[in-house]
Amino acid sequence: xxxxxxxxxxxxxxxxxxxxxxxxxxxxxxxxxPWVTAxxxxxxxxxxxxxxxxxxxxxxxxxxxxxxxxxxxxxxSAAFFTVYHVVxxxxxxxxxxxxxxxxxxxxxxxxxxxxxxITATSLLALGLSSDYAPDVYAAVVFQLLVVSALQFxxxxxxxxxxx
Numbered sequence: 001x002x003x004x005x006x007x008x009x010x011x012x013x014x015x016x017x018x019x020x021x022x023x024x025x026x027x028x029x030x031x032x033x034p035w036v037t038a039x040x041x042x043x044x045x046x047x048x049x050x051x052x053x054x055x056x057x058x059x060x061x062x063x064x065x066x067x068x069x070x071x072x073x074x075x076x077s078a079a080f081f082t083v084y085h086v087v088x089x090x091x092x093x094x095x096x097x098x099x100x101x102x103x104x105x106x107x108x109x110x111x112x113x114x115x116x117x118i119t120a121t122s123l124l125a126l127g128l129s130s131d132y133a134p135d136v137y138a139a140v141v142f143q144l145l146v147v148s149a150l151q152f153x154x155x156x157x158x159x160x161x162x163x
Contacts, residue, residue, distance in 0.1 A: 007057035010141045014053030017020030017148040021055045032069050039158055046151040048088040053144040060137070074133035081140070085121065089114050105126070113147045116140075 021043060035043075041121050058078040067073045117140050124136055 006138050007060065007141070010138060010145065011054050011057035013145050014050050014055070014057070014141070014148070017050035017096055017145065017152065018047065018054050021050055038087060039155060042151050042155045042158070046148055046155065048091065049144045049151065050148040052085065052088060053141050053148060056084065057138075057141050060134075069141060071127065071133065074130065074137060075125050075127055078121040078133070079136060081137070082118055082121040082125055085114065085117050089118075106139045109147055113143055117143060 039070055056077075058074050063076055064070065064073045067076060120129075120136050120140050124133050129136060
């Protein structure tokens with residue numbers, strides 16, 4: 001699998017963002033002012049996106065050992081990715097619509113990213129873009145990292161009083 005190194009690098013970056021999320025959540029200066037709804041929503045989205053980017057790149061690696069074809073490996077990986085992404089979006093929405101309305105730009109980025117990710121991985125799972133499967137899969141993981149970085153930057157700006 002020639003995409004293995006790319007997927008590992010993306011996963012390592014996802015692990016770093018997940019770690020930063022923990023640092024911000026636990027060591028953030030909570031005593032100076034309480035977390036507002038928009039910040040809680042942002043940190044929840046940051047955690048979900050970075051955790052997906054940390055975990056899902058590893059999925060095709062063991063599957064390729066058990067499945068008979070590369071195309072089937074990518075289709076099954078994409079199907080798991082789609083289901084996992086839908087579950088994490090549901091978990092993000094668990095706080096209700098008021099959380100999303102409090103952080104409009106986060107909701108917009110998350111909704112657009114979620115729609116693109118689910119569409120791309122669904123097409124892969126159906127085998128409609130099997131020629132580009134490794135590249136599309138890696139691009140979706142990279143997209144999650146970009147969303148994580150934007151959310152992390154926005155959270156830092158908001159906590160520092162810049163937004």
